[in-house]
Amino acid sequence: MIQMSSPLQQRRMPDLLTSFFWSGDAIRSRRVSDLVLSGRVDVPEPPRRLLADWDREISSHVILEPGDVEPLPLARARARWPDYTRCVQAVSDWTRALGMPAVLASSDVALMACRGARYHHDGNQYGGAAFCNLFLSEDKGLDVHFPSTGHRIPLRRGTVVIFDTCQPHGVIRRGSNAFDATDFAPDQDCIQIFLTWELPIEDAHVAQALRIAFDVCPSTSSQPDAEQVQVDREQATVCPESGRWCRVR
Structure with a gap:
């Protein structure tokens, strides 16, 4: 139907x-919530062999059409990623400074890739969570945009964002105000890799940070x-x- x-x-x-x-x-x-918490943490560039592995995975197994967001194998990445723990610690320190101690350690984490992202909300599946995203790719002229709130955050290595999963969001070209698939053609270097955590929205610290009323x-x-x-x-x-x-x- x-x-x-x-x-x-x-x-x-x-x-x-x-x-x-x-x-x-x-x-x-x-x-x-209409709050978007963002910042930048100091994380090292992923090693060359890990970047090459991600490129191979995306070209052979993960078919990313313009606007798609898909998972990558995290366990295999961690085996090739000596600074993974350092990345997690940097985000954990940032969330603790925002009044959310220890929330990251108890939250599910995934590794994701996107070729831009069509506008969407995730409230039909993740309404009980907030997303915490750490972007690992270099600046490729893309922003994560929240059209209902006006927030627009440039994506570069170390960008970290916490937001309500129900808030509309997309990844678009800088300077654009809409998602256009032609901005993410196969010959464009426009793929972003990021770690994402599902923070429980009913956690008292998460709810307070995002000012959630239940x-x-x-x-x-x-x-x-x-x-x-x-x-x-x-x-x-x-x-x-x-x-x-x-x-x-």
């Missing part, structure tokens, strides 16, 4: 956005039976080119 969508007026009022996410065996509601819908109101993001109590998705919210019909 194909879901149709229609544009919603672009908003800068985060209190209109509601995430419904699994908390144990029940669906819980919360507001979607249980914002009355218990007497009808609750959805699956994770989703709603705008004005209507399920919404994101236009992959513009990042605007669209109503799911």
Whole structure:
């Protein structure tokens, strides 16, 4: 069944956005944070043999079309990456300074690659988490853009970002205001590699850092039976080119 969508007026009022996410065996509601925490940490360039391994993996096994975000094998990378622990420690120190002690150590981590990224939100699968991303590639003229909040962060080695998974985001060319697949043609050097952690949104320190308010819908109101993001109590998705919210019909 194909879901149709229609544009919603672009908003800068985060209190209109509601995430419904699994908390144990029940669906819980919360507001979607409009905060994006970003910085830069000192991490060394990955070794040449690891960069070559990533290039081979992407060219032979991970087919990255423009806008795709796909996982890479982390266990194999760690075997070729003597500074992996140093990278993790740098992000752990940064999150601790933001008031989130020890949260990284208990969070799932993955290694990802993207050839840009179409605008999307991850609230239909990761509504119970915030993402913490450490970018490992050099500056290739790309930004991670959050169109609803106006945040725009240049991507270069050591860039670190924490954001609500339900907030629309994409990776686009610097100077652009939309995702354009032609910006990420195969002959362009535009792939970004990054580590990503799933920080539990119900962790008190994570919730405080992102100013998350929970249980914002009355218990007497009808609750959805699956994770989703709603705008004005209507399920919404994101236009992959513009990042605007669209109503799911």
